[in-house]
Amino acid sequence: MSTTDGAWAIRTTTLVKRFGAVTAVDRVDLQVATGARLGLLGPNGSGKTTLVRLLLGLVHATSGQIEVLGERVPQRSARVLPRVGALVEGPGAYEHLSGRANLRLMDAAGPGGSRRDRSRRVEQSLSTVGLAGVGRRRVKGYSLGMRQRLGLAAALLRDPELLLLDEPTNGLDPQGIHELRALLLAVNAAGTTVVLSSHLLTEVEAFCTDVAVLDRGRLAFHGSLAELRKPTGRVVVRTPDTAAARALLGAAVVDSYGDQLLVAADDTAALNARLVTAGLRVQSLQAERRSLEDMVLHLTGPSSDRYDLAGGEQDAS
């Protein structure tokens, strides 16, 4: 029945998950190409974590189908999950053990991998995330950033084909985030598909090739980052001669602010030529692109941890 299509690392079909009256994931059709770097975006409570849990078989779908690495989940979880590394809603570790002991335990708990290689795998994973020198300290004494690194080490332990990372940058400082990005790029370059959910839009913008935006359980946007950020057909012009430019361009000037004009124009170069030919001084000229933040704010409703009074005055933001 399963049409093994190597092109998709993840494929969901009209996936629905309800918790009582709440529909956490609502008819989501998501396809993630093998080798992609997908950013999963959306406000708190939009269903990102539930979606990740569904993909891992932790939560069972109300209806719809899930295919991960060509196999059905949760029916074939036992075959799929050894090839997946995951970080779900923060790292979890046994507090009374060292980070190293935690990794050894996790490695021993599941299938695959010989016992002889365990030490090598654990040490390699620890050094990959920068915890090789942490010694025998118990996890109890770890900082949030160290826990995050340990969680990442556990996810990377078995060279997964797919990495599902829920908020991996939580608790990391800017250097840590930078390291993480380099690490994930290297892992991705080696062939691993990476899916990460994050609040940090700049992070997703810097790292991902594809973006999926969830809003109240629905998939509000799904496509490549390039598509999302394609030019809007408007150009931002900075010129000291705003009055002359307005007179020249007429109705094409959509908006203005100080010495900046927002001009409807498809061809930036042609616009520039026209302005300069008319003897106007142009300081700078740039095609407008929407930032990811604009897109996400535009696509999604209010954060679900916000509760306004029904019929009451709503904040305009």
Next chain:
Amino acid sequence: MIIVELHQLVRRPRTWVSILLLVLLPTVVALFLHGTDVSPRPGQGTAFLAEVLNNGALFPAAALAIVLPIFLPIAVATIAGEAIAGEAAGGTLRYLLVRPVGRTRLLIAKLVAVMAYTLLAVVVVAATSYVVGVALFGQHAIATVSGTGDLKTQASVLRTVGAMLYVGWSMLGVAAVALFLSTVTDSPLAASLGAIAVLIGSGVLQALDAARSIQPYLPTKYWLAFIDLFRDPILWRDVERGIALQAVYVAVFLAAAWANFTTRDITA
């Protein structure tokens, strides 16, 4: 996974602290008995205690009777209640399941660990109390509870082992209830206290004449039947009923735990 789980059990400090506490109470009792020579009258107080002054070899049985009503069930309920809920609360349950460890396999591993703990606790209590008993009160042939003569050493050892197994088996009912609750809630404390509440409730009903109709089915009903193993001849009736009753509790609650855990959404 079973090996990992057993490894975890012996590596956790609380395993040994709880067993130490279990051993402490009978030892304190023995020290008081030895220091004062005041023993409970025969037939009163904890079983066997009256005889212990004369014969230290009987102390393991007395020690089991001391820890059986409260200490041992609390220890077992704590460990079993922790089984799944503790992993959920610590955030490790989801990582075990995506490792992947099958849910049934995880539950079995937890059950084996709880059984191992129970057995370990009973054996350590019996062994240390034997040493303490013999050291303080000396060793003689065990007189049977019925007072119809002495038992040979070999027979008394066998009966003590039988008592240990029976007590251990009785605790499995508690363990099954706690394990079931542990799959229901994400709070290990709630699971343990829930199981203890069941036992206290059972104890209350057992003392209530008006509840006579349900008394034969209460989980604590036949716990003290291990005393019958020291009668001559052995009074098997209550022991057999106790074993059968516990088997029903174990089967029902383990099945419920399995059904719940394998179908549940893991949101912790």
